[in-house]
Amino acid sequence: MVTSPATAPVAVIDVGGTDTKTGVMLPDGTLTGIGAAPTPHGTDVVGNVLDLAAAHVAQARRAHPDLAAVGLVVPGIVDDEAGRAVLASNMRWQDVPFAALLSERTGLPAALGHDVASAGLAEVEHSAADLPRGRATDTAVIVIGTGIAAALFTEGRPLRGGGYAGELGHVPVAPEGPQCACGGRGCLETLASAGAIARRYTAQSGQQVTGAAQVLQAAQAGDEDAAAIWHEATEALARGITVLAAVLAPQVVILGGGLSGAGAALTDPVGRHLDQMLTVQRRPQIRLGRLGTHAGLHGAGILARQRVQEGIR
């Protein structure tokens, strides 16, 4: 059976620092069969990631024999066009030609992308109808999870800085703030990442929590420690957005990643802080991402489809 590539499903994989998510993107753009497994670490990370990816593709193929391609997104510095993972210190790999290796293992066209850049691309695609000038907008997608990073778009084009752009999590927003794992102090992600919110609440209150969502619930139930930490997080986020507004002047800032599940409890205070902080800068519209923690998988799907399109040109 010959299936037109544009109407065939693709396998998608998002390698995170902790978990690796997998799924299949159907021709209509929806995700199905989403799963997660601990990200392999240890001596042969690359081999183990390839094993995991190949096993997922084999399984996906049983349900979708017309699987047309595979898309993989990873953290670190990524050269999309060459299909190479240049560097990821937390994954301990360097200059890995993932696209070629994965294509070899699966017999399918394979695309490689950066996790945050791809997640941002997916959020922009899914919000395009609502953006001031469609995809041509100056937009920043801030992905807030364990850490914080941004995917930046200027007139609709991704702004990559050789893979180093968008490290918004390491913009200093509080000179006397917490020590950051990067070696800096008061980096945005030490105050406003989902991980930091949970960690700081436990340190402050002595209470264990499963994540930032539980801190927000506590704050809404009147817990003063939780309220203070949520307040500091949204204020720090507004400081980060103020920096973006001064430097890049995005028309739209999309808040994505796990923390976007907080909804208006996130966007409302961030918007109020912004109104106080912004002076000469253009005020961006603050939007919620629509894809949550699955944005990376959606991005991997977009890249895999593009790879198929390129192949048939």
Next chain:
Amino acid sequence: MVTSPATAPVAVIDVGGTDTKTGVMLPDGTLTGIGAAPTPHGTDVVGNVLDLAAAHVAQARRAHPDLAAVGLVVPGIVDDEAGRAVLASNMRWQDVPFAALLSERTGLPAALGHDVASAGLAEVEHSAADLPRGRATDTAVIVIGTGIAAALFTEGRPLRGGGYAGELGHVPVAPEGPQCACGGRGCLETLASAGAIARRYTAQSGQQVTGAAQVLQAAQAGDEDAAAIWHEATEALARGITVLAAVLAPQVVILGGGLSGAGAALTDPVGRHLDQMLTVQRRPQIRLGRLGTHAGLHGAGILARQRVQEGIR
């Protein structure tokens, strides 16, 4: 006489908040006949600026009868392509079609540009031979004078953010720092602009100075107040560059404007502070601009030449 436009001189005008500079750019790219006059203010700023520009063009034409075009650069929000000055609060104008008006007054093709963006373009053109990938580099040109603003380039393309990008002077770098005219606190330009350096030294020491150069001289002669203020300025500048490195990751940062006259006394301490501040960010090379306070005039010349090229297509 018919002169090929690419080899003809162009008149150039740089309207600043205080002074307006004028000159002629010769076919080999050098500036000649540079003059300065107080920028007209008052009830008919636009009319007065046009009078000044027309008088300059008339005078320049006497020396250069083959004058091919005129380039004008102004502060504020500028729509280059439409040739319109959209907004400049300190000039009190709004939506002025300067290119058309100037062309009408002079009978020459006229180009309009933003002062800092054009100055940055000129610095990049003049540094292109030394940039890692020529003009295609990710570059930031920080123009440090009365205030601070940056011209940003991503893969050689100007990043404008609808005219709002590059307001690096209003990135907060010191939460408890001086009040800024913009309404913010601790903005970069309250510590590191040439104007702020002179102002802060006078406030600290009670001594009047003609400008930042004199503060640097005092610091080099052992004046502790001057040394402290110069130190704070270079440290604040490094903080601003750290923000740029995290967000845009420029390969090269060119320090331009009047303060670039300080040479190594500026770049050396900024580089040392950067080495301490940068962690995960790509470290930009720090370069001195080559055009000083004339970068805006050079930029006006580039735009005027482009206008001529477009006209003969």
